[in-house]
Amino acid sequence: MDQKVALVTGAGSGIGRATAHKLARNGATVVVADLDLEAAEATVNEIVASGGAAVAQRCDVTDPQDVAELFARIEEDFDGLDYAVNNAGICTEVASIADYKLPLMRKMMAVNVSAVFNCLQHEVRSMRRKGSGAIVNLSSIFGQVSGPGYAGYTATKHAVEGLTKSVALENAEYGIRVNCVRPSVVQTPLMTGKDVHVEPGSDEWAAYEDANPSKRAAQPEEIAAGIAWLLSDEASFVSGGGINLDGAYLAR
Template sequence: MGQKFENRVAIVTGAAAGIGKSTALAFAEQGATVIVADIDEKAGEAVAGQIVELGGKAQFIRCDVTKDADVEAMVALAVNDYGRLDFAFNNAGIEIEHSKLAEGNESEFDRIMDVNVKGVWRCMKHQIPVMLARDEGAIVNTASIAGLGAAPKMSIYSASKHAVIGLTKSAAVEYAKKGIRVNAVCPAVIDTDMFRRAAESDPRKAEYAAAMHPVGRLGKPEEIAGAVLYLCSDEAAFTTGVALPLDGGATSV
């Protein structure tokens, strides 16, 4: 285990799998105590257990980011059990849209916005006051390259990620002089279990996804985790309000 974040406490939402899991493991590897938060209790407990088995410190809490009481309890866990909150990776999100805009429905719209946008807003709403008490902290939100441009057949999802970037930039400016930095990561297609399941049902998705990245491959969860840890580190002390593309060159084409 590393020591970069020794005696620091990090919250990771959506930590049961994919990018969230890799980031929780990476924080722990660098010495942080990790609050592993997810709605998937079995998988989330497994991630926390894996961290402990590797010699790290972690605790799981079930958190549905659409419920304010859950988010409040998640942040309170960090404060009550560890006395502080240094980092937050607000990563929980959903991607359930597969039709053109005029074919969508209001319930789908509301669900995507509630998780992807209000979920991030709820998290920051409770995390920032705790960080203000110590005049320091770093928050990273998961957006997407869909928040930097268009995403055909995913217009609601795209709008939600544009909104995440708006929340990120606004919070960054509001709290810049209070020692709190707020940034976003914008991944392209990442090789997670969720993507693999989608690719198995439609092999063309895998071919298209690889082709959309000039580097010729999908991203790895560990590569996103590395960027999150950098944005939380002292090396990024002058970095706030950034929406960082992690896309294998996709947005450069």
């Protein structure tokens, strides 16, 4: 990935941070975008300290103006984009659809779907100008199946799968590949922080791990490895689908 430019959204923590590190180790210059500028800068500082190249940009992916400014900087500073990872996402709550709070559902749709749509528009325009590119969207096992209490989250990830297929079809002739990844439980702030808030070592965490055939959660670096492969030339004929990074969860 030498001399290539990669964008990772939500790269201040979790899978996004691990992916930014992985792409930088592979030689890319990484644009680290996150709503939390301090977190983005922390990721950049780690990458630079390890000998890589990265820049931080605060971006609220739900704000079209913020996204436009992000891509204006990419065009001005780097003359376009080679890789993009639409990683930013949330799970606002786990609840029966009868009890689900509509404002939280709207927020999740804004982050997990509308923001991905908006970023894809800019990414495709940039990559068409360059004549090639690769994009990975973050789906989930819930892009294929679901579970009680996850109707809202499932709807957003099914939408990401649809976007992935459609955008891949539209842009294959331009040399742009679009795929998604489907993690199961990953030990990130999405699970352990304010979103779902399941503590590692708790009975609830053990139940999540036990539900997976591999009997453990993934680490962010394991997901990042799959993303990096999909972006790389080694996956040069892979487009319009996704890979399961789920410890055999979806094989049942």
